[in-house]
Amino acid sequence: MDNNSLEQNNEGRITIDHVSKVYDPEGANVRALNNCCAEVEPGEFLVLIGPSGCGKTTLLNAIAGFENITEGSIYLDEKIIASPDMNQSPGADRIVVFQNGALFPWKTVLENLIYGPMVQGKMFRDEAVAEVRRIMDKLGLSRSTEDLYPDSLSSGMKRQVEIIRALINNPKVLLLDEPFRALDSMTKSLMHEYLLEVYEITGKTIFFVTHDLEEAVFLADRVIIMTTRPGLIKAIIDVDIPRPRDFHVLATVQFMEFKDRAVKAVREEALKAFEAGDRELA
Amino acid sequence: MANAKQEALELVFKQPTFVSKVFSQKTILNTISVVSVFVVWALLVHFQVYRFSLLPSPAEVLEWGREWVTTKVFWIDTGMTTARVLVGVTAAYVIGIPLGLMIGWKKVFSDLSFPMLEILRPIPAPAYLPIAILLLPWQEASVAFIPFIDALFPVLLNTIIGVKLIDRDYFRAAQCLGSSPRQIFWHVVLPGALPSISSGCAIGMGIGWMGAVVGEMITGKWGLGYRIWESYILLRYPLIIDGMIAIGILGFASSKLIRYLTIRLVPWRKAITESLDESITK
Ligand SMILES: Nc1ncnc2c1ncn2[C@@H]1O[C@H](COP(=O)(O)OP(=O)(O)OP(=O)(O)O)[C@@H](O)[C@H]1O
Ligand SMILES: [Mg+2]
Numbered sequence A: 001m002d003n004n005s006l007e008q009n010n011e012g013r014i015t016i017d018h019v020s021k022v023y024d025p026e027g028a029n030v031r032a033l034n035n036c037c038a039e040v041e042p043g044e045f046l047v048l049i050g051p052s053g054c055g056k057t058t059l060l061n062a063i064a065g066f067e068n069i070t071e072g073s074i075y076l077d078e079k080i081i082a083s084p085d086m087n088q089s090p091g092a093d094r095i096v097v098f099q100n101g102a103l104f105p106w107k108t109v110l111e112n113l114i115y116g117p118m119v120q121g122k123m124f125r126d127e128a129v130a131e132v133r134r135i136m137d138k139l140g141l142s143r144s145t146e147d148l149y150p151d152s153l154s155s156g157m158k159r160q161v162e163i164i165r166a167l168i169n170n171p172k173v174l175l176l177d178e179p180f181r182a183l184d185s186m187t188k189s190l191m192h193e194y195l196l197e198v199y200e201i202t203g204k205t206i207f208f209v210t211h212d213l214e215e216a217v218f219l220a221d222r223v224i225i226m227t228t229r230p231g232l233i234k235a236i237i238d239v240d241i242p243r244p245r246d247f248h249v250l251a252t253v254q255f256m257e258f259k260d261r262a263v264k265a266v267r268e269e270a271l272k273a274f275e276a277g278d279r280e281l282a
Numbered sequence B: 001m002a003n004a005k006q007e008a009l010e011l012v013f014k015q016p017t018f019v020s021k022v023f024s025q026k027t028i029l030n031t032i033s034v035v036s037v038f039v040v041w042a043l044l045v046h047f048q049v050y051r052f053s054l055l056p057s058p059a060e061v062l063e064w065g066r067e068w069v070t071t072k073v074f075w076i077d078t079g080m081t082t083a084r085v086l087v088g089v090t091a092a093y094v095i096g097i098p099l100g101l102m103i104g105w106k107k108v109f110s111d112l113s114f115p116m117l118e119i120l121r122p123i124p125a126p127a128y129l130p131i132a133i134l135l136l137p138w139q140e141a142s143v144a145f146i147p148f149i150d151a152l153f154p155v156l157l158n159t160i161i162g163v164k165l166i167d168r169d170y171f172r173a174a175q176c177l178g179s180s181p182r183q184i185f186w187h188v189v190l191p192g193a194l195p196s197i198s199s200g201c202a203i204g205m206g207i208g209w210m211g212a213v214v215g216e217m218i219t220g221k222w223g224l225g226y227r228i229w230e231s232y233i234l235l236r237y238p239l240i241i242d243g244m245i246a247i248g249i250l251g252f253a254s255s256k257l258i259r260y261l262t263i264r265l266v267p268w269r270k271a272i273t274e275s276l277d278e279s280i281t282k
Helices: A056-064 A109-119 A125-138 A155-167 A185-202 A213-219 A247-251 A253-275 B002-012 B018-022 B025-046 B050-054 B058-068 B072-105 B107-120 B125-135 B145-164 B168-176 B181-218 B224-233 B237-265 B267-281
Strands: A014-023 A030-040 A045-049 A071-076 A079-082 A094-097 A173-177 A205-210 A222-226 A233-238
Touching (some): A030 A056, A030 A071, A045 A056, A056 A079, A056 A205, A094 A155, A094 B168, A109 A155, A125 A155, A155 A173, A185 A213, A185 A247, A205 A213, A213 A247, A213 A253, A222 A253, A233 A253, A247 A253, B025 B050, B058 B237, B072 B145, B072 B181, B072 B224, B072 B237, B125 B145, B145 B181, B181 B224, B181 B237, B237 B267
Parallel strands (some): A094 A173, A173 A205
Antiparallel strands (some): A014 A030, A014 A071, A071 A079, A222 A233
């Protein structure tokens, strides 16, 4: 693994091949994923959207290596990262940014940021600090936050730090599970633009889970729409809005059209979910 | 003009003066609570209400106390009890914290030890004393076994709960960032449980004092607990209350000390720890 974080590259293809997942097969037997097939291209910004409880988190956790799968296989580039008969394990080649944030509250911002390279033994402390500062400058995080504990940061800034903590490790893909759900709408829209900027600079493959349609269309190269449980891929929408994008895009006719298409596709699923007595589409 | 501004600022950011501190509501209420206990006690004794005629008055207690603290016996007693508490409670920390961390973290340990601990837990510490006397060569030392047992369970249980309450996402984030199990222990399990461990330590210290005194009343020739019991037998009633006051002050001081230390250990939660410790000592 090279040490040059933020190098653009052609890595980061995720291949999801006929993946099924059954929780608790002996007991409740909940089929959360059913025969899911999808491919995330290297350097693509892919957004997975679907009604609540359809299995989005399950799929993301399977890619991350947090949970095993029942059938099928998942590849990251040529490497197999999940299959029923292997012991899955998370790794620094695919890093998750969590919905509620998982910066270590007991470490300062700087300690959080150098954590990955330090525990992996990739760098000495000085090198890690230098690299972290280089990336902080590049991705616009003020150095004055270095010695603060996460709890004294604003919620938006926490997400910013967490995204940078992931990128320091030069992962092949970034996995984001509704990372902005807990934010207020103002901070949320700022974070959208921030993430787009980061994407523009780093060119990383991004796998982003949400159930906010506008967010999906604004951010994505492609939006994958998932069905109600058991989740499988229902439709894929190519969002051909040119990059770099900023909030002006939100007011264009083009954006409205894409959003409209997505709304229709998701609405059907939401209705089904609703009739099936499932939880709401938030 | 500048002067007026200065004055206005001083009005807004008025520093608490010595006088205003002394007459703050908190200080006044605290004083009232202490003084009123002594007043009520003095009145009950003075008017010989019920069997209070048997008790010494505050004045007598003060007089005896003044003399007592100048004797060598007082200092040996205090030293003995303090030593027992410190030895017992420190042993409880040394054994309880690592054990609790392992039990909370790894299911194997909890399955191995939990049934046994659940059976041992309801046994009151003094019940261990005969065994301790049989096993330990020096009777005075065996008393330290009681504060040890008394402090062990709050320390152990708080540590276990502290680990169990760590958000799963911190473990997952650490795994994503490439941590080995050992690194997860040092960077997630231990710091994550620290706030709860520190309150366990404070509680353990307080209970340790009770345990030492109980033990000294049962066996031994030295210590504040022994002296209280001896004073009862020898009809030196004022000394009973002097002994109680000494224990109260020492117990209070030692939990203050733990509080002082723990705030230093969890700098990221200073505010929370302070309020937590306040609720313990109050
Ligand atoms: N550990 C588990 N055991 C049993 N069932 C589970 C478990 N985890 C999730 N499920 C079920 O699997 C289904 C998919 O869950 P998942 O969390 O992947 O949905 P989601 O699309 O991420 O939903 P949300 O939008 O609410 O986050 C749900 O019906 C859920 O109840
Ligand atoms: Mg989810």
